[in-house]
Each structure stands twice: as C-alpha cells, then as structure tokens.
Amino acid sequence: MSLLETLAGKGLRREPPTRDEALAVLATSDDDILDVVAAAGRVRRHWFGRRVKLNYLVNLKSGLCPEDCSYCSQRLGSQADVLKYTWLKPEEAADAAAAGMAAGAKRVCLVASGRGPSDRDVERVADTIAAIKERGDVEICACxxxxxxxxxxxxxxxxxxxxxxxxxxxxxxxxxxxTTHDFSDRQDTVQKSKDAGLSPCSGLIAGMGETDEDLVDVAFALRDLDVDSVPVNFLIPFDGTPLAERWALTPQRCLRILAMVRFVHPDAEVRLAGGREIHLRSLQPLALHVVNSIFLGDYLTSEGQAGKADLEMIEDLGFEVEGAETPSMPEHRRAETVSVRRRGAGTALPPNA
Incomplete structure (x- = not known):
C-alpha cells in the first residue's frame, strides 16, 4: 500500500504524517492490519531496535479524588469497587517498587489520586523517591x-x-x-514539567466515544508539546462510572490506533498501557511490533496480565527487555532533552534515559 510505504519512509526521517494520512491509517480495513503493523514496525525497529522498556506502577494514594473524569474509577461520585487509602509510607512504596525492579522494570511510576499535589505532598513523594533509590538505580516518573x-x-x-x-x-x-478542569490545565502541567527539566510523559485514552478526528487531534497535540513518551490507554469500563457500558474497541482498531500514534511520534517512546489485556487480547504480541514500552503487572485499580506472561511474550517474539545500561531514547532526543534540562532545572539526564 503506497500510504503505508509513505508513512514508513517519513517515520524513518522523523517526519510526521499529515492529518489526512493519520486519519487514513485509522480508516484502513481489518484485512490490511498486518500491513499496517509491518509499516509501523519498521519505524519502531529503526529507532528502538527490538528492545522493550518495562514500567511499573505504584499507587501511592487511591480513591477519593475530587475530580469528575468520567473514565476514572477513583472519580468524584464513583461507585466502582476499588481500594481507597491515603498516602503509602516511603518504605511501603519502596517495597512495592522493588518487586517491579526485580522483574526488570526500568521505570517506576509513582501515582497519586487528586487534583494536584500540595507542597507537603511533594515532600512526601521526595521522601519516597529517596527510599526507592536506596533499593537500586531506576527511573522515577511522578504522576x-x-x-x-x-x-x-x-x-x-x-x-x-x-x-x-x-x-x-x-x-x-x-x-x-x-468538568472540574479543562484541556488547557493539562497542557499547562505538561509544559511545567518540561520547564522544570523533567522528561514529559503524556498520552491518551481510546474508547471513550471519540471520533477518528479526535484521536488524530490529541496525537498531534501531544506532538506539539514534544513529549518524550506517549502512553496509549484503552478504556477499562469500570462498573460504577459513567462510561461503564462503553465497549466499542476491537483488537484491530487498537492496533490501528497504536500505529497512528507511532507514525505521529516516530522516535518517541510509545507505551502500551491500561486496557491492553481486555481489548487486544490474543493480538497483544502484534502490538509489541509497534510500541517499544509496556507496563508490567497491575494498573492503578485493575489487574494486569501476569508479569511472567509479559516476559514470556517478549521472549517468544525474539524481543529483549531493555537493560538499565541501555539508553531508552534515540541519541538526538537525548541531546535535545539535555538542552531543555540545562535551561530548566539545571539537572542532568541519567545515563540510561
């Protein structure tokens, strides 16, 4: 297909598709899905080889959120049956993080429900980061x-x-x-993280009733912010939330969405995130030809695939877990990020970034 050949060529040159080309990827037929995956896979292998970066979530504070995000089991008014607890102690969080690190996780993501942190909360997280760093060398992403x-x-x-x-x-x-915050609030926080010298991680949730145009819009909005990593989530329709009955995704549509994101972000870390197990199902291995990063184990309030199964899937594909000593980002992106950090927080990138 000439469209896919064009997009693969652009991806190898770090050129984004046009909006029409991105929409055309989402409009391809199920019969063409292997061609779509193969074209996106060329781009993925060019920039990231056969490496798979493993990430591990630690839920520092669960439930009782004052925001009303419709997709979230922790939202204001949620009737979802999820655990609710206040802040984990630093050592408790470090114990949880150590389990992921032992399984090969290169990044630990520290997540807390709420509109945003107080200054005291930031101090709590700083103490938690110190406790985790005592257990080993690992990237820390705060959310x-x-x-x-x-x-x-x-x-x-x-x-x-x-x-x-x-x-x-x-x-x-x-x-x-x-309704409790808007799109510009989220853009502002991504920009604040960049200005602070932090590597910006920002992605999307598919399956909430959006159109193809909406998916392309958010993919390009993320490109405009020049984020380093793009987690792609697929809606988990929790009972007790407004989107509980939304089951609109097929495995083939999920693959098309991942491919579109890869073409828009050819040299960024594209991460297969929440919902992959229930929506991609037996086609999960195909997704690893498009993405270069996954979450290992459970998510915030839902169980994920067993870590052993993830590691077996990676091995069966002939892929390899990205080691701590291997840089995650292509060299040109590392150089760009170092420049941003020097202008921002004045800190240096760790050698494995």
Missing part, C-alpha cells in the same frame, strides 16, 4: 495531577526523571469527559 509553579523543580531536585500527565482526548471533546 500527581496538576502542578503548581515550582513543584516540578522540587521533584526534579528530589531525583524524579519524568512527569506523567495525560491529555487523554482532544480539546474539542474534553468537556464531555471532565
């Missing part, structure tokens, strides 16, 4: 909600490498899934 001025810098000083705050969907429909 604490909307940042206020100076908080990103404090996290960077404490040893955080990255900050995650997803845009989730397009600006045009953001008000349909959340």
């Amino acid at each position: 604490l909600g909307l940042l206020r001025d100076g908080q990103g810098e404090r996290l960077a000083k404490a040893g955080a490498h990255a900050y995650n705050h997803n845009l989730n969907t397009s600006e045009g429909v953001y008000g349909d899934i959340c």
